[in-house]
Amino acid sequence: MSETKTLEAVARDRVGKGAARECRRQGLTPAVIYGAGQPPRAIAINFNALKKLIFAGGFKTTTFEITVGGETEHVIPRDYQLDVVKDFPIHVDFLRVGAGQTVAVEVPVHFVGQEKSPGLKRGGTLNVVRHTVELNVPADAIPDALEVDVSKLELGDSLHISAVTLPKGAKPVIQDRDFTIATIAVPAGVREALQQEAAAGEGSEG
Numbered sequence: 001m002s003e004t005k006t007l008e009a010v011a012r013d014r015v016g017k018g019a020a021r022e023c024r025r026q027g028l029t030p031a032v033i034y035g036a037g038q039p040p041r042a043i044a045i046n047f048n049a050l051k052k053l054i055f056a057g058g059f060k061t062t063t064f065e066i067t068v069g070g071e072t073e074h075v076i077p078r079d080y081q082l083d084v085v086k087d088f089p090i091h092v093d094f095l096r097v098g099a100g101q102t103v104a105v106e107v108p109v110h111f112v113g114q115e116k117s118p119g120l121k122r123g124g125t126l127n128v129v130r131h132t133v134e135l136n137v138p139a140d141a142i143p144d145a146l147e148v149d150v151s152k153l154e155l156g157d158s159l160h161i162s163a164v165t166l167p168k169g170a171k172p173v174i175q176d177r178d179f180t181i182a183t184i185a186v187p188a189g190v191r192e193a194l195q196q197e198a199a200a201g202e203g204s205e206g
Contacts, residue, residue: 157184
């Protein structure tokens with residue numbers, strides 16, 4: 001489970017493009033906190049600290065306690081914008097979250113057991129259909145990742161979300177179908193070899 005991290009911020013008394021540019025010139029990144037039936041709150045966060053958090057990974061599945069003017073806001077990042085040329089953060093949206101609240105988050109998928117998979121041992125390749133899965137989870141129990149075991153998959157097998165053990169309280173956002181997470185694809189060369197084996201077997205039986 002991702003641990004709650006802390007961030008220091010300052011309140012912004014002005015909004016708009018001009019105010020945002022001035023904010024960045026001071027080494028800060030403009031952001032906003034919204035939700036929970038309260039008015040949006042314009043803030044600014046240290047640019048270097050925010051950049052490290054974003055590029056360290058897992059930013060959008062991490063909850064934060066942001067201190068602003070002596071007050072603490074419990075939030076989760078909902079979105080961020082990067083400069084299209086220099087690839088640094090230029091704005092962040094944070095959503096307020098309360099105790100017991102459920103939020104939708106995209107959780108990365110980590111695959112294990114590849115060295116034991118019969119299909120992979122026979123020349124198949126792991127075809128990842130979903131690198132992330134969107135889950136509804138308690139805000140205080142957001143998983144760092146979903147661990148998906150492929151150790152028993154054969155050539156041509158598919159692994160669906162129903163076969164994945166989800167953390168307590170977590171449910172897929174998609175509920176109307178048993179969607180595919182990964183498959184063991186059969187490369188053309190392996191398929192031809194299997195067909196030749198099958199044909200040889202039929203010939204010997206005849």
